Amino acid sequence: MEKGIHLSIVTPDDIVFDAPVNYVGIPGTLGDFGVYPGHAALLSSLRTGCLTYKTEDRTVNVFVSGGFVDVTKDNVTVLADAATPADLIDVDRAARAKERAEARLKEQAQDVDLARAHAALNRAIMRLNIASSTHE
Ligand code: ATP
Numbered sequence: 001m002e003k004g005i006h007l008s009i010v011t012p013d014d015i016v017f018d019a020p021v022n023y024v025g026i027p028g029t030l031g032d033f034g035v036y037p038g039h040a041a042l043l044s045s046l047r048t049g050c051l052t053y054k055t056e057d058r059t060v061n062v063f064v065s066g067g068f069v070d071v072t073k074d075n076v077t078v079l080a081d082a083a084t085p086a087d088l089i090d091v092d093r094a095a096r097a098k099e100r101a102e103a104r105l106k107e108q109a110q111d112v113d114l115a116r117a118h119a120a121l122n123r124a125i126m127r128l129n130i131a132s133s134t135h136e
Contacts, residue, residue: 003037004022005020005021005024005037005075006021006074006075007019007020007024007075007078008078009051009083010078010079011079011080011081011082011083014083016062016080016083017053017062017083019055021055022055023035023052024052024053026046026051026078027047027048027050028045028046029045030044032049035076037073037074038073039073040071041072043071044068044069044071045069046064046065046067046068046080048064048122048123049065049126050129050130051063051078061086062084062085063082063083063086063089063126064082064083065080065081065123065126066080067080067081084127086133087131089127094123094124094131095124097120097124098125100120101117101121104117104120105117105118
């Protein structure tokens with residue numbers, strides 16, 4: 001049998017990806033880690049960041065935010081709050097989200113949830129970075 005990993009990326013709305021790959025790079029809450037075929041089993045929470053998978057002919061960056069990844073010998077299952085391949089990221093929307101979050105953080109109003117605004121800013125910046133990385 002050909003050696004590979006079956007990668008599934010699932011969000012509450014969608015099956016974002018479900019196919020064999022050769023490698024997956026994962027932004028875990030305790031740090032980034034790479035998974036090749038035959039990896040030891042592990043369960044990790046995800047942070048907002050860039051998941052990368054490689055197939056024979058391409059490398060794809062995927063924005064992910066929140067959730068978990070379950071790694072077994074031949075399978076990587078990502079259950080994320082949000083997951084968007086770089087080429088499907090709406091750059092204008094992310095730029096607007098970034099401006100909104102920055103404005104909220106600048107206001108310093110009593111009713112602003114700072115942690116929420118920081119998290120939104122982080123998501124927006126990460127989306128913009130990942131979207132621009134496709135045009136290298
Ligand atoms: P916004 O304020 O624009 O909704 P957000 O960071 O609060 O941004 P999320 O809560 O992370 O958005 O995601 C909500 C849904 O919208 C998810 O399905 C996510 O994939 C999608 N989404 C959010 N921003 C973008 C974007 N820039 N491009 C593509 N999909 C996006």
